[in-house]
Amino acid sequence: MVVDYHTHNFLCKHADGEIEEYILRAIDRGLNEIGCSDHSPMPNNFDAQHRMTEEQFYSFYKPAVLELRQKYKGRISVKFALEGDFFPGTEEWVKNFNAQHSFDYVIGSVHYLGEWGFDNPIFVHKYEERDIDETYELYYDHIRRSAQSRLFDILGHCDLVKKFGHRPTRTMEEVLHESFKAVKAADMAVEINTAGLRKPVKEIYPSEQILQIIREYNIPLTLGSDAHTPGDVGRDFDLARQLVEKYGSGKISVFTNRERSEIRIS
Numbered sequence: 001m002v003v004d005y006h007t008h009n010f011l012c013k014h015a016d017g018e019i020e021e022y023i024l025r026a027i028d029r030g031l032n033e034i035g036c037s038d039h040s041p042m043p044n045n046f047d048a049q050h051r052m053t054e055e056q057f058y059s060f061y062k063p064a065v066l067e068l069r070q071k072y073k074g075r076i077s078v079k080f081a082l083e084g085d086f087f088p089g090t091e092e093w094v095k096n097f098n099a100q101h102s103f104d105y106v107i108g109s110v111h112y113l114g115e116w117g118f119d120n121p122i123f124v125h126k127y128e129e130r131d132i133d134e135t136y137e138l139y140y141d142h143i144r145r146s147a148q149s150r151l152f153d154i155l156g157h158c159d160l161v162k163k164f165g166h167r168p169t170r171t172m173e174e175v176l177h178e179s180f181k182a183v184k185a186a187d188m189a190v191e192i193n194t195a196g197l198r199k200p201v202k203e204i205y206p207s208e209q210i211l212q213i214i215r216e217y218n219i220p221l222t223l224g225s226d227a228h229t230p231g232d233v234g235r236d237f238d239l240a241r242q243l244v245e246k247y248g249s250g251k252i253s254v255f256t257n258r259e260r261s262e263i264r265i266s
């Protein structure tokens with residue numbers, strides 16, 4: 001059994017393709033489950049240039065995913081999900097929003113440090129304006145807090161801060177342990193996200209150094225391509241599979257109605 005739990009679509013305005021095209025590609029690739037997990041709207045439609053609006057969630061995203069889930073029943077299991085943002089100050093809003101819908105799971109991702117969308121190529125120059133070690137520490141501090149918020153089921157691309165190839169000069173061992181202890185306590189799964197291979201860093205999220213810590217704490221894994229175009233669904237999953245064997249005893253987590261269970265990857 002294989003799943004791709006991290007896919008986007010045109011609604012977030014920085015991905016292309018209809019939801020159905022992602023599903024059809026997943027069927028082509030022989031996947032058993034596909035998660036529709038586009039970027040969640042944010043309160044007051046914050047960063048609406050890179051997110052669906054709340055209005056679009058209600059009028060299009062939710063009904064479309066639920067309808068496609070029915071349409072493809074028996075061919076592939078379509079999961080109704082979101083990639084949410086951990087953004088301090090929005091926790092109550094996210095909690096209420098997520099409680100109102102019957103998501104199969106919600107991915108929790110850190111994409112902002114303050115107002116800085118640090119994974120957005122248009123703001124990459126800001127890495128040079130800050131101390132890189134402080135940027136990394138702040139990022140992992142947000143990862144820890146995202147787990148402690150108990151808002152999310154899956155930790156998204158958990159070393160995204162490396163996306164453009166910037167590396168810390170100090171060891172991050174201590175903050176990493178604090179973060180992943182919190183992830184374990186929250187019973188979250190961590191996704192192996194293959195999108196990093198397609199970015200300047202050219203490395204899967206997370207690194208093997210982090211996967212070793214994840215194994216040490218016995219944190220469950222799951223899989224996502226983070227496809228922003230239908231052709232990327234299930235991309236580089238051979239490598240992801242090897243990592244699941246090595247760091248997750250060959251098992252991945254799957255979700256229904258926000259309940260986690262484990263299956264053997266094949």
Ligand SMILES: [Zn+2]
Pocket residue numbers: 008012014039228
């Ligand atoms: Zn995106």
Ligand SMILES: [Zn+2]
Pocket residue numbers: 083109111156157
């Ligand atoms: Zn993301």
